[in-house]
Amino acid sequence: MVYVVEMDVHIPETWSEEKLADYVAREKACSQKWQSSGKWKYLWRVAGKYSNISVLEVESPDELHQIISSLPLFPYMTIKVTSICKHPNALRETLL
Amino acid sequence: MVYVVEMDVHIPETWSEEKLADYVAREKACSQKWQSSGKWKYLWRVAGKYSNISVLEVESPDELHQIISSLPLFPYMTIKVTSICKHPNALRETLL
Amino acid sequence: MVYVVEMDVHIPETWSEEKLADYVAREKACSQKWQSSGKWKYLWRVAGKYSNISVLEVESPDELHQIISSLPLFPYMTIKVTSICKHPNALRETLL
Amino acid sequence: MVYVVEMDVHIPETWSEEKLADYVAREKACSQKWQSSGKWKYLWRVAGKYSNISVLEVESPDELHQIISSLPLFPYMTIKVTSICKHPNALRETLL
Amino acid sequence: MVYVVEMDVHIPETWSEEKLADYVAREKACSQKWQSSGKWKYLWRVAGKYSNISVLEVESPDELHQIISSLPLFPYMTIKVTSICKHPNALRETLL
Amino acid sequence: MVYVVEMDVHIPETWSEEKLADYVAREKACSQKWQSSGKWKYLWRVAGKYSNISVLEVESPDELHQIISSLPLFPYMTIKVTSICKHPNALRETLL
Amino acid sequence: MVYVVEMDVHIPETWSEEKLADYVAREKACSQKWQSSGKWKYLWRVAGKYSNISVLEVESPDELHQIISSLPLFPYMTIKVTSICKHPNALRETLL
Amino acid sequence: MVYVVEMDVHIPETWSEEKLADYVAREKACSQKWQSSGKWKYLWRVAGKYSNISVLEVESPDELHQIISSLPLFPYMTIKVTSICKHPNALRETLL
Amino acid sequence: MVYVVEMDVHIPETWSEEKLADYVAREKACSQKWQSSGKWKYLWRVAGKYSNISVLEVESPDELHQIISSLPLFPYMTIKVTSICKHPNALRETLL
Amino acid sequence: MVYVVEMDVHIPETWSEEKLADYVAREKACSQKWQSSGKWKYLWRVAGKYSNISVLEVESPDELHQIISSLPLFPYMTIKVTSICKHPNALRETLL
Numbered sequence: 013m014v015y016v017v018e019m020d021v022h023i024p025e026t027w028s029e030e031k032l033a034d035y036v037a038r039e040k041a042c043s044q045k046w047q048s049s050g051k052w053k054y055l056w057r058v059a060g061k062y063s064n065i066s067v068l069e070v071e072s073p074d075e076l077h078q079i080i081s082s083l084p085l086f087p088y089m090t091i092k093v094t095s096i097c098k099h100p101n102a103l104r105e106t107l108l
Numbered sequence: 109m110v111y112v113v114e115m116d117v118h119i120p121e122t123w124s125e126e127k128l129a130d131y132v133a134r135e136k137a138c139s140q141k142w143q144s145s146g147k148w149k150y151l152w153r154v155a156g157k158y159s160n161i162s163v164l165e166v167e168s169p170d171e172l173h174q175i176i177s178s179l180p181l182f183p184y185m186t187i188k189v190t191s192i193c194k195h196p197n198a199l200r201e202t203l204l
Numbered sequence: 205m206v207y208v209v210e211m212d213v214h215i216p217e218t219w220s221e222e223k224l225a226d227y228v229a230r231e232k233a234c235s236q237k238w239q240s241s242g243k244w245k246y247l248w249r250v251a252g253k254y255s256n257i258s259v260l261e262v263e264s265p266d267e268l269h270q271i272i273s274s275l276p277l278f279p280y281m282t283i284k285v286t287s288i289c290k291h292p293n294a295l296r297e298t299l300l
Numbered sequence: 301m302v303y304v305v306e307m308d309v310h311i312p313e314t315w316s317e318e319k320l321a322d323y324v325a326r327e328k329a330c331s332q333k334w335q336s337s338g339k340w341k342y343l344w345r346v347a348g349k350y351s352n353i354s355v356l357e358v359e360s361p362d363e364l365h366q367i368i369s370s371l372p373l374f375p376y377m378t379i380k381v382t383s384i385c386k387h388p389n390a391l392r393e394t395l396l
Numbered sequence: 397m398v399y400v401v402e403m404d405v406h407i408p409e410t411w412s413e414e415k416l417a418d419y420v421a422r423e424k425a426c427s428q429k430w431q432s433s434g435k436w437k438y439l440w441r442v443a444g445k446y447s448n449i450s451v452l453e454v455e456s457p458d459e460l461h462q463i464i465s466s467l468p469l470f471p472y473m474t475i476k477v478t479s480i481c482k483h484p485n486a487l488r489e490t491l492l
Numbered sequence: 493m494v495y496v497v498e499m500d501v502h503i504p505e506t507w508s509e510e511k512l513a514d515y516v517a518r519e520k521a522c523s524q525k526w527q528s529s530g531k532w533k534y535l536w537r538v539a540g541k542y543s544n545i546s547v548l549e550v551e552s553p554d555e556l557h558q559i560i561s562s563l564p565l566f567p568y569m570t571i572k573v574t575s576i577c578k579h580p581n582a583l584r585e586t587l588l
Numbered sequence: 589m590v591y592v593v594e595m596d597v598h599i600p601e602t603w604s605e606e607k608l609a610d611y612v613a614r615e616k617a618c619s620q621k622w623q624s625s626g627k628w629k630y631l632w633r634v635a636g637k638y639s640n641i642s643v644l645e646v647e648s649p650d651e652l653h654q655i656i657s658s659l660p661l662f663p664y665m666t667i668k669v670t671s672i673c674k675h676p677n678a679l680r681e682t683l684l
Numbered sequence: 685m686v687y688v689v690e691m692d693v694h695i696p697e698t699w700s701e702e703k704l705a706d707y708v709a710r711e712k713a714c715s716q717k718w719q720s721s722g723k724w725k726y727l728w729r730v731a732g733k734y735s736n737i738s739v740l741e742v743e744s745p746d747e748l749h750q751i752i753s754s755l756p757l758f759p760y761m762t763i764k765v766t767s768i769c770k771h772p773n774a775l776r777e778t779l780l
Numbered sequence: 781m782v783y784v785v786e787m788d789v790h791i792p793e794t795w796s797e798e799k800l801a802d803y804v805a806r807e808k809a810c811s812q813k814w815q816s817s818g819k820w821k822y823l824w825r826v827a828g829k830y831s832n833i834s835v836l837e838v839e840s841p842d843e844l845h846q847i848i849s850s851l852p853l854f855p856y857m858t859i860k861v862t863s864i865c866k867h868p869n870a871l872r873e874t875l876l
Numbered sequence: 877m878v879y880v881v882e883m884d885v886h887i888p889e890t891w892s893e894e895k896l897a898d899y900v901a902r903e904k905a906c907s908q909k910w911q912s913s914g915k916w917k918y919l920w921r922v923a924g925k926y927s928n929i930s931v932l933e934v935e936s937p938d939e940l941h942q943i944i945s946s947l948p949l950f951p952y953m954t955i956k957v958t959s960i961c962k963h964p965n966a967l968r969e970t971l972l
Contacts, residue, residue: 013205013265014285014347016152023951025888032386039195056112056192056203056394058883059937060944060957064195065112069137071288073205079347082161087311093348095207095287096152096178097265101136103143107152109877109937111959113732114737119279120697121216143254154266156209156285169877169961176732183695189732191879191959193937206342215471217408222346232389238390248304248384248395250466252401252459252477256387257304291352293328293337298319299344301397301457304478312505316493361397361481368540377501381540383399383479385457390578400536400545401570408679409600423582429613431583437565440496440587441579444522444593444669445647448579483537483544485520493589493649495671497828506791553589553827554671562829567791573828574592575671577649592824598758601696616869623871632784632875633867635745636689636765640867641784652872668765668822675825675832677808679815685781685841688920688929692788712965719967728880728960728971736963738882745781745865767783767863768920769841771928773904775911780919785924792889841923848924855887861924 014028014107015076018092020063021085039085046079051103053108070106110149110163110203111172114188115158116159117181134180149204165204205261206299207247211285212255213277230276238271245300256270261300301340301357302395306380308351309373319394326372334367341396357396397453398437398491399460401474403405404447422468429461437492453492493549493585494533495556498572501565515536518564526559533588549588589645590629590683591652594668596639597661614660622655629684645684685741686725686779688750690764692735693757710756725780741780758771781837782821782875783844788831789853806852814847816839821876837876877907878917879940882956884927885949899900902948917972921928933972 031107033085046052046068070076076093079085098107119128142148142164149161166172172189176182194203213226238244238260246259262268268285272278290299311320334340342355348349358364364381368374386395407416408471430436430452438451460477464470482491503512526532526548534547550556556573560566578587599608622628622644632645646652652669656662674683695704718724718740726739742748748765752758770779791800814820814836822835826859838844848854867873887896910916910932918931934940940957944950962971 014152015348018128019371021951025952026314026890043197044199044253047372054112054200054203055195055198057195057198057941058957059191059193059941060879061955062951065190065192073287076287077289077345077347087309087350088313093287093346094161095155095265095268096161097155097269099151101139102151102153103140104150106928107150111732117279118765121280122218122698124686145761154285155269156207157283158273158279159926169959172959173729173961174733183693183734184697190961191937191940191957202260206344217331217472218410222387235389236391246392246395247387247388247390248302249461250397250477251383251385251461253475254465254471257382257384286353288344288353289347291343293331294343294345295332298341299342303540314506328523361479364479365481365537369542375501375542376505379541381479381538383457383460383477385461398536405613405663409664426583428583438584439579439582440494440576441582441653442669443577443653445574445667446663449574451578475592476681478545479570480536480540480545481539483535485523486535486537487524488534491534495828506794553671554863556671557673557825557827561830567789567830568793571829573671575649575652575669577653592823597759601760602698602827619869620871628850630875631867631870632782632864633749633870634765635749635865636687637763637862638753641862641864646734670833671827672824672833673827675823677811677825678825680822683822686920690908697930713888715965716967726968727963728878729963729966731959731961737958737960746861748863750863755908766929767841767844767861767862767923769845769923771919771921774919774921775908776918779918783924794890845921845923847924855885855890855898855926861922 014096015068015070015092016094016096017066017068017076017080018058018063018094019066019080020061020091022088023062024088035084036042042083046082051075051079067108109168110192111164112190113162113164113172113176113194114159114185114190115162115176116157118184118186119158120184131180133180138179142178147171147175163204174188205264206288207260207262208288209258209260209268209284210250210255210270210286211258211272212253214280214282216280217252227276234275238274243267243271259300266282301360302384303356303358304382304384305352305354305364305368306346306382307354307368308349308378310329310376310378312376323372330371334370339363339367355396388389397456398480399454399483400478401451401452401460401464402442402447402478403450403451403464404445404474406474408445408472419468420440426467430466435463444446451492493552494576495548495550496574496576497548497556497560498538498543498574499546499560500541500570502568502570503567513570514563519575522563526562531559532540547588589648590672592643592670592672593642593644593652593656594639594670595642595654595656596637596666598601598663598664599638606636611660616641619661622658627655643684686768687740687742688766688768689738689740690730690735690751690766691738691750692733693750694760694762695734695766696760714755718754721727721748723751737774739780781840782864783836783838784862784864785834785844785848786826786831786834786862787827787834788858789791789849790856790858792856803852810851814850819843835876844847877936878960879932879945879951880910880958880960881930881932881940882922883930884925884954885955888952897938899948900926906947914944915939931972943963951972956972 043055051070052068056065058065068076139151147166148164152161154161164172235247244260245261248257250257260268330341339358340356344353346353356364427439435454436452440449442449452460523535531549531550536545538545548556619631627646628642628644632641634641644652686728715727723742724740728737729735811823815869819838824833826833836844907919915934916932918928922929932940
């Protein structure tokens with residue numbers, strides 16, 4: 013099953029530059045681990061914003077949550093989750 | 109360049125079933141023409157809603173508008189357009 | 205997989221009482237068919253509003269969409285879909 | 301009487317990891333106490349978000365408030381409360 | 397149990413003046429029947445708007461829904477329902 | 493003249509428990525002083541939320557502001573103020 | 589007492605030009621009657637929108653409602669009502 | 685003085701194709717008259733939406749309103765008006 | 781030209797009472813300087829809220845910004861700016 | 877390709893005046909570098925708000941993101957990005 017997930021990052025104002033850099037580095041490692049696994053299909057930057065739109069193909073809603081909530085910045089993001097399925101007008105046989 | 113577009117359809121309440129069926133048929137033909145052209149990459153149904161999330165790869169913002177505004181239901185949709193680009197954490201070299 | 209779905213009904217102002225009664229009757233039959241199937245687990249009325257909160261257990265997002273979009277009033281509802289999973293603090297082993 | 305309650309948690313950015321861990325542990329104990337009592341019927345995680353949807357069956361609005369406000373993270377949550385009742389189309393005789 | 401209910405009326409633009417007058421008259425009769433019953437405690441006009449704020453004391457959420465949904469204009473109102481209980485700072489022993 | 497006021501409290505995350513307890517105690521004393529004066533007619537807790545709905549009968553908008561702004565937590569609340577008047581369908585002769 | 593009232597007009601799409609012209613003419617006469625009475629102090633057009641911001645000085649909330657609800661377009665406006673009072677930093681002794 | 689104006693068009697569902705074509709033609713003529721006058725500096729289409737963003741340089745707020753309200757589709761648009769001025773970081777001496 | 785400006789103040793939670801008192805005193809001096817200049821025509825308190833509605837008559841949008849941004853609490857306010865002009869139904873010849 | 881970008885700045889409350897002044901100075905230098913490059917075409921202040929509306933002409937969405945995200949205050953702004961194209965009613969041959 014496939015989800016489209018939009019994440020808006022809100023950087024805490026009280027964090028030092030070191031703390032922020034540490035989080036950003038761990039965020040990158042974490043998201044790349046999931047991309048390598050084949051489950052995080054697309055990771056796009058929203059042009060001009062501290063946001064991304066992602067497409068994930070997972071076994072279950074629990075696996076989606078496991079992936080998203082493992083991100084170090086998870087508590088500091090506003091997240092919109094959309095469950096998608098086949099559109100009757102789609103020519104493509106599969107979602108991805 | 110790639111756009112993520114979310115379209116929410118609002119069926120006019122005064123339309124007859126025939127008029128609606130006609131619009132739905134022309135909508136399908138139009139969206140499939142653009143899918144066949146290779147520009148409308150993904151057309152996903154939002155599960156449980158009269159909405160879709162689409163991914164389009166176009167030459168320019170003008171071409172994006174040409175495609176979306178050619179849809180018969182274009183005047184009856186609420187549309188959200190997001191311009192996307194490469195994410196620094198993305199492993200994939202290209203957007204699609 | 206389990207979804208919580210909230211549906212707000214907007215009755216078209218131009219419909220006759222007969223047309224409305226016909227839709228309401230078909231809406232009832234349709235929702236009861238899905239309840240009988242065991243997939244539409246809970247159908248609750250929001251007290252004081254023309255809305256419901258429902259819990260559905262389905263095989264896939266496609267099945268969720270098949271059920272919701274089969275409702276006659278589907279084009280006239282504002283729908284919020286939430287995909288849920290196991291909470292780490294939940295004592296219950298399964299979702300339902 | 302039955303309520304559907306949606307809670308979105310906003311983790312304070314200034315909290316240390318120890319303070320947060322302490323709150324999370326006490327939150328778990330508190331919510332499980334109420335689940336064990338039989339009043340907190342369902343506790344679901346919203347997939348991909350730091351939110352839950354819960355179903356509580358209580359004696360009165362006062363009891364609902366007693367339960368929700370006893371959660372350690374209560375002051376740091378955005379909460380939506382929905383009072384539900386029997387839907388005329390529901391096949392099930394009781395709400396739960 | 398006590399609810400505070402806010403109702404915003406949206407008069408359909410296609411209704412004739414006769415149809416509107418008929419609805420308004422039946423709305424008045426209906427709301428006064430429930431006021432006379434002692435369950436609809438307060439009915440206040442929001443100054444300057446086609447809205448009211450009401451306070452109802454009912455046996456159950458089902459009874460609240462029975463009352464509100466019996467109003468002829470029910471399908472044409474946006475309704476906000478708030479379940480209230482005793483405030484720890486309140487001097488008054490009962491809600492009403 | 494009568495106002496319905498809804499106050500949502502946002503507890504500052506950086507406050508110590510002592511500071512919070514001090515504010516809460518002073519908030520209680522202040523609201524009870526105004527209740528005793530007969531001007532703050534109703535103080536209701538919104539079930540499940542850190543919010544209240546209040547009904548105040550005052551001499552003027554200035555007096556309303558004097559009362560609400562004297563609350564110690566006034567700067568940390570989101571406040572909605574509604575001026576109400578007699579509803580044409582109300583059976584009761586006076587507002588309260 | 590003084591209110592600031594913002595009114596956004598939504599012209600019904602099904603009205604003929606004659607019906608609209610009739611409403612607009614009656615709206616003008618009605619608002620000018622209240623301006624002449626000295627109660628409707630200011631009537632400002634929001635530049636570029638079908639909206640106005642008005643300042644009314646009335647005896648009571650009931651009188652405010654009497655004035656606003658007498659406007660022929662009252663059912664087709666979204667209205668925001670703000671009750672104002674003396675600001676502690678204001679040099680002017682009175683509101684108007 | 686310069687304004688940025690965003691206009692979202694909502695095509696009435698009950699209009700015939702002829703009526704709509706007539707409005708669209710008159711809309712074009714009207715907007716081009718103002719562009720020719722030199723006051724309507726930029727008229728941009730929002731890619732993928734039935735919306736425009738415009739920049740107008742006018743003598744006064746009254747002139748802005750005269751221009752915008754002369755558009756035939758004015759009553760059927762949601763309009764956002766922003767008054768702009770020189771930014772302290774701007775290198776350009778004038779706004780346009 | 782005349783603007784209606786609504787300012788909602790958000791007092792920073794981390795400020796000491798001394799810092800806040802200092803800001804409030806400087807805010808008062810600043811707003812009174814502009815009132816004395818004759819440009820800040822009205823400064824009204826929104827009853828029951830930490831907000832004001834103001835009416836300013838200025839030479840240009842730049843002057844409006846100079847005044848508003850000189851307020852010490854400017855960075856901690858949510859501000860809504862409305863440019864107004866003569867209403868066709870207004871009896872008064874001038875705006876103020 | 878051309879984007880209209882609206883940026884609302886939220887100054888962190890915990891920053892010292894020195895830290896803020898440092899950020900503001902670097903923000904100015906950064907935005908002027910991009911204006912000098914010819915890519916940041918317009919930088920307008922929204923009158924009365926800590927916001928700007930900007931027009932940028934860039935090679936790609938990636939370049940837009942490179943510019944906007946290089947601003948020191950980027951993490952502390954709410955940003956709205958709009959991709960624009962030629963309007964069918966525009967007399968001007970090019971966007972800028």
